[in-house]
Amino acid sequence: MTEAKELFLIYWPHILFVLSGLLSAVAAVHAAMTKQDVRAAIGWVGVVLFSPFLGPFLYAVAGINRIRKERVSQLRSSNMYPEEVIDRVLAHDVVDVSGPQFAALRQLGDRVTDFRLLGFNRIKLLNGGDETYPAMLEAIESAQKSIALQSYIFDHDPIGEKIAGALIDAVKRGVQVRVLIDAVGSKYSHPPIVRMLEKGGVRTALFMRPVIGLRLVYANLRSHRKLLVIDGMHGFTGGMNIRAGFMTAIAKEHVTHDTHFQVGGPIIHQLMVNFAHDWHFTTQEKITGDAWFSNVLANELEPGVPIRCVPSGPDSTIGNTHKMLMGALSVAQTHVRIQSPYFLPDQPLIAALATAARRGVIVDIVIPGANNLKLVSAAMSAQFDQLLQTGCRIWRSSGTFDHSKLFTVDGSWSYVGSSNLDPRSLRLNFELDIEVYDRQLAQQLDARIDAAISTSTLVTLDAERRQPFLIRLRNRVVWLASPYL
Known part of the structure; x- marks a missing residue:
């Protein structure tokens, strides 16, 4: 020895x-x-x-992707609609509800994602927590069979406690309830809301819970998805977490703005399939049956809106949102409007935006004037020149922080959901978005974005170049770390 x-x-x-x-x-x-x-x-x-x-x-x-693709992204499962059902609810033609240029985009979606474009859907824009949380609470309180809720952040605050209380009451009524929260997002408040939910009998799980001593290993690969499905028939999705800061009555003049969407129709099935797979990956419990997956053919189908879910993440769905946005920019003819809290597109997206602008398409990009993440704001500024010199218009909004993630093309097509236009959302996070072929919704979103533009400050190339050298250097240094911001 x-x-x-x-x-x-x-x-x-x-x-x-x-x-x-x-x-x-x-x-x-x-x-x-x-x-x-x-x-x-x-x-x-x-x-x-x-x-x-x-x-x-x-x-x-x-640097290592620890997600097993076969467990997370096998979307074609026993929970998917059989082909004969798909044929009945399939949206066969999008030209009449959007425009001829979107036929190619619909074909792209068919090949990018496993989900088909389904018709006969309803969608309603909800502005901020003042409209979203009351609608969610009403739906939870009316649940008879099942509730599936997924969120990145579910804070233990007045609104979080209210929603948690409604979920606990639903369990007492005999409703099956499953709540999936991201493990990192669950730590945004203390004590975590998980304790209250579990004490009340709500089946709750944390997505990618860190292993003791290896927390840094799981800092990436987060679930950023937000959805709520009631009885397999009614749903909500979009970009809003569950936080009191979105409620005017609580946050008052510091309220955070955002958008969310209430949906109904066959698209609910796709939302539920996404939840079922994430839940199975996290807990190994399979969610099946009529309580969770309602039969859309049991009800008379009404005319509605073509919608498709587009899941993306660091598995076999990687790059789905990136591909859809690249396709949308390639077919745009008149106007692209984007609102994003964290706008850090990669070089291919920058090139696509620049090419659209050079083709004569008006490209308006609205970002927060006051960002809640200062480092991200600095990195965003470092890229502005690449867009401004090609004709894109960038606007810094006034007022309090706006967390909305909106993308519309030609007043006819919308892409909304949980994805930011940054490397984390486009490559590292599990995200869930929907594409909607509907002029009415696109024009509602356009009006919202135009209202923000009307009180915004236009970013100019000259003003950016006049900034002190040390500020521009700081922005570029922070930009180097943008893939992990």
Whole structure:
């Protein structure tokens, strides 16, 4: 033993050198073989080769996708509509409800996502917590069979307690209730609302709960999805978390603005399929049966709106939203309106926006004048010149922070949901959006965005270039970290 110890003391630098080389080689090979983005692969290979020990550790923490694709994204399951049902509720033609240019976009959606575009749907725009939370509470209180709720953040505050109380009351009435909250998002308030829910008998789970001692490993790959499905028939989805800050009566002049959507019709089935898969991935419990998946053919189908769910995430659905937005920008003819709290598009999206503007399409982008994430705001500013010099218009809104995520094309097509236009949403988070072929909704959203523009400040290239050098340097330095902001 003494001899071995002496040998180690003599040769430990050589042992560390060899161990470092082995770890770096393994990490570099893994990055080269698994990364689809060549820039990401080159970046990680460089980090692990030129940073002994630290590089492989950083790659293990932030570079490896630990989600098993077959468990998360196998959307074609026993819960999906059979083909004969799909044929009846399928939206066959979108030209009449949107425009001829959107026929190609519909075909793109068919090939990008496993979900088909379904007709006969209803959708209602809800402005902020003042409209959204009362509607959600009314739906929860009317539930007879089942409630499925998923959120990134579910705060333990007055509105969180109110919704939790309604869920607990539903359990007491005999309603089956499942609540899925992201493990990181659940920590935004203390004590977590999970304790109240579980004490009240609500089946609650945390998505990607960190393993003790390995919390950093799970800092990425969050579930940012928001949905509520009642009795398999009524639903809500959009970009709103459950927080008191969205209620005017509570937050008053500091209220955060946002949008959410109340939906009905066959699209509810797709929302429920998304929830069922995330729940099964988290808990291994399979959700099936009429209590959760209502038979859409049991009711008379009424004329409605073509809608499709577009799930995206770091699995087989990676890049779905990116592809849909690229397709939408390619077919735009007159006007693209975007409202996003965190606007950090990658180079392909920047090029698509610039190309649309150069084709003569009006491109309006509304971002918060007062952002709740200062670092993200700085990184956003570092990219403005790439858009402004091509003719895109960027507006800084006035008033309090607006968390809305809205994208419309030609007053006829809308893309709304949980996705921000930043690297985290487009590649790292599990997101859920819907595309809607409907002039009425698109024009409602256009009116909302135009109202924001009317009180906004136009960002100009000259003003950006006149900023002090140290401010511009700070923005660029922060921008370098934008994939992980």
